[in-house]
Amino acid sequence: MAAPSGRIKVTRYFAVLAVILAGLYALVFLTGDKKPQPKLGLDLRGGTSMTLSAITADGKAPSAQNLNTARQIIENRVNASGVAEPEVVTAGNRNIVVNVANDDPNELRQLVQPAKLAFRKVLATGQDQPPAGATPASPSPSASGSAAPSASGSAAPSSSASAKPSTSPSASASASASASAAPSGSAAPSATPSTNPTAAALAASRAKTLAEVQKKLGPAWEAGQSVLSGMESGQIQPGQIDPTTLASIAPFAKLSGDEVDSLPVEMQYLLPTVTCAGLNARAPGVLDDTSQQVVSCDQGDNAHTKYYLDVAKVSGTDVKGATSGFDTNNGGWNVTVSFKGKGQSKWTALTQEAMNDGQQTDPSTGQPGQNSSVAIVLDDSVVSAPQIQSVIVGDAVINGGNINEDSAATLANQLKYGSLPLSFRIENTQNVSPTLGTQQMRYGILAGLIGIALVVIYCLFYYRGLGLVVIASLLISGLAVFGSLVLLGRSLGFALSLAGIAGFIVAIGITADSFVVFFERLKDEVKDGRTVRSAVPRAWIRARRTILSADAVSFLAAAILYWLAAGEVKGFAFTLGLSTIIDLLVVFLFTHPLVSLLSRSNGFSSPRFSGLGNVRSDAANEAAGGATRAPRFGAVRTKES
Template sequence: MAAQPGQIKPSRYFVALALIIVALYGLVFFTGDKKPHPKLGLDLQGGTSMTLSARTPGGGAPSREQMEQARQIISERVDLSGVSEPSVTIDGTRNIVVQVAGSTDPDELRKLVQPAQLRFRKVLASTADSSGEDPEATASASPSGSASASASASPSASASSAAPSQSASASASGAPSGSPSASSTVDPEIQKLRESVVNKLGDVLSIAQQVQDPSQVTGETAAIFEPFKTLTGDEVAVLPAQMQYNIPQISCAKLNQRPPGSIVQPDQEVVACGEENGAPTKFMLDKASVVGEDVGDASFGTDPTNGWVVSLEFKGEGQNKWTKLTSDVYGDGTTPEEQRRVAIVLDNRVVSAPTIQGVIAGDAQIYGSFTKNDVDTLSRQLKYGSLPLSFKIESVDTVSATLGLAALEAGLLAGALGIGLVVLYCLFYYRALGLVVVASLLVSAAAVFASLVLLGRNFGYTLSLAGVAGFIVAIGITADSFVVFFERLKDEVKDGRTVRSAVPRAWSRARRTILSADTVLMLAAAVLYLLAVGGVKGFAFTLGMSTIIDVMVVFLFTHPLVALLSRANAFTSPRFSGLGNVRSDRSAAASATGRSGALRTKES
């Protein structure tokens, strides 16, 4: 039947809604793993738990402020999308417990909780690691996956390998002395490591302090320093930087085993390992002129020439520091290329050591043999900043659901009861219009389910019990939209209009109220999402998503369906519709004055 003036063509709305639903479920069944399974949260399906122990330079307990800052940074790194609801909590005075839902790769989680303390240092000297050990075989987790020493990244022009320098800087930290370190810090743990070094090395320690260049340790001389191979990474960390560089037996494998935070002090010269021409290389590095705190933002992308890259944007003062560093290293341009190098150091590793081809006034770019996961992790680490503390991973465990399927079943039961009560009320009060409510809720549920699957698959959204609560609350909000529309329709019929003519007038008045109410709810959900954390953020997200779907269903399904049904005589039957027996005020007044003959609405 053709629509009359002022009435809509329901078929257009139904086609639009059908296309949306088909598109959603097409993505569900033909993309990703093609399984219609929403991603459940930690409280419903369990996941991975990692315990981190904080370490301070002096060995004392970290401050509460430092622990809270570290907790927040780790939470932001792990929860990039803001809706996956990881659990990051402080346990005691030193520990942070990170729990992530699902079968998360422990190695990926390790990378995200690495300190990611970035330093830009001038290269004073470099020498090939002649130990023959594989630095990756015994090293601790790389700070950014394969974005480690194998990268030949460049913040500016092309990077070229530098020939090994013949001597280290004369100002190398850690002047020769009777102790392994010139540090005056009194820390029982550090002191214990120093004593262990002295016991293992004995007189060799004094001899090593006299070595001024790696080239001096060759042939028979090298045999003298074999005891250095027995040192652990913790013990190597307490040696002076000059000794770490000059003794070949201190390999890159040993240097990479140093605990996190061993070389992060910006005012000290340090030794770190990278890779040049496919071979592990030790670098003697100057004091840090630019640090991670000078980075304003970090992002990743692809470059036609260099593949996956990480782009760094510096803050105002950080940009000035970066420009000055490249100016100091470049000089007047006559300095040999091997002396015009800047190392990008992430934690204990040299990510890249490019040659500076000129003064750089712009941003930096890191590229190398990276995968998408590498640059994603590295950009997240740098974007959210360095951790204020160094952490040691104490344990990685698989945890069971904290609430389990019983809680999910309870939540679904509550939702079913809520829907059932809404449906019963609508059938009792609105009769045939109650069937419209049932159909609308089914369409809304279909759209919500597909959205949950796609959000979990593509954006990491996890459905927790708080999210289930958000959907249960949204049932009432969706039903409220129906009530507003139906009550407006009853008012129009009560004024003497036919059901068919009352629908467009009622919708014109009801939609403003529906949009106003949903807008207020969306603003409330948005504010709650921005200000809340954890489960409350998940509640706000599902509440906002349900509100958007509610608007779609009311506009594309509920209103067109009522408009279509209003053209059928059976729907306007007084007993069936719940509208045809509504008496007007005039008929009620007539009855009050003794005139019988109640007016019935005329059905077209």
């Protein structure tokens, strides 16, 4: 039987490996912060702890099911890559504690906001006019900080939608858009009571707060009622209120978020001193009722733009998924929102309605009298409000403004995992120290070094020259692992924990097993009487099948464990799978070519150096009759095929 060719072009293998390692470390030193430092997990470096308290309309504790669902969604968001290993636990009957290896509280606030999405037709837009130095008194704490991922969120639901919302307020438009009459002196709160106990409790709370607001404002309340009536009748035009009248309603700018929320929706929109600062200070979840018309504000550069919004015709429950990406045509990041079957129909109908409104004209002026914009509302803020120029039958695309890579990924992550069933108030945020600390990390690294040392000693003792191949292969594997850790920390948020270190330690055995399989196959070939040079290709053909099978089983086990496990076990499974992939890379591109190259050297083929000197062919044993033992360092009897 002819032997397979022992000549492989080892330079090609080494060149491919060199390109991979060079590319890996070029990314390490030329991208991100350019520091070759892996991201450490919460147990090794500490991070941020945030306590969230659930808010309910009746003030009672939420159901255990809703609280646990919220905990799971928050964990999925924070751990979107599956390897950040956050600690998200419930505390008591209404609190959730989130611990992450992240020093940026603002980023964590974005991840824990409710992310309740609604698409509402814009009935009218206007500008607030806060008195100089006016700020809302005692704003309600918000669980989300800034609800919009973009400061100016100029977005378009499709490529055909304009990114410019209407900026000319119309008192008549807002009056006609309102479903309720102008409020009287005893105006009812904006939420209509219903048989739903939660809605009824919320309406009762708002009515109580409104009575307190009327008493607190005194003459300013009567002045506000007078201005509201004048604006709805067209006698007072927006932006043309005389200074004396504006000063009489200035106290509205000092209302807290809860007090602003109790005002009738028409008053929230039409009174210029009900500012966006006050509207944005409302507690999370005040716009959750999709059957009510609401007032919301833009963010960032357009933070003084108020929107009078219709009932929500499309909501987050109609969304199937969301992805972030870069639009090369517009040169910016965006979020593509895809809809379910019925949700797609609702979205198309909403764009049709908005387009029809934009085409209607005011008989008295001959100009368009209706707004054709659709607002994309996330929680309590408007992400964007593009004009609809044509019916859209595809996905909604949120783009433009200050949406960048991070904010687009955060928004897509929020929408992908769904909105929280509860709204939360941030009780406190603080830095936490490492739960294990650097000492335990040193112990883990020491355990890994001991494991590597034992493998090296065994290979040198048993395989001699081949043991040097093991050492070189482990060094290459270590370089690949370290570079991968740094890049994964930057791109996927991978945080190396003590469990992850344990995964790498276990992987040392898997890597060493690949060497053993190959070398033992090589010994078998030499034992059959072949030279080392001719034995290498034969041994590799037989060994690589076993190596591939063993690594496939190991990777499959790691993948299943990663899929089913949570928390630190995920980190263990991830590093185990990563090490298995790198093991295949090193064995195929370095170990095999290196052994093949060395086999061409007479020095390496020497039985004393290669470690194959104690291998005696079966034919030699038979000739000796098994009576005598071959010398330990005797020459190997070979045959050429």
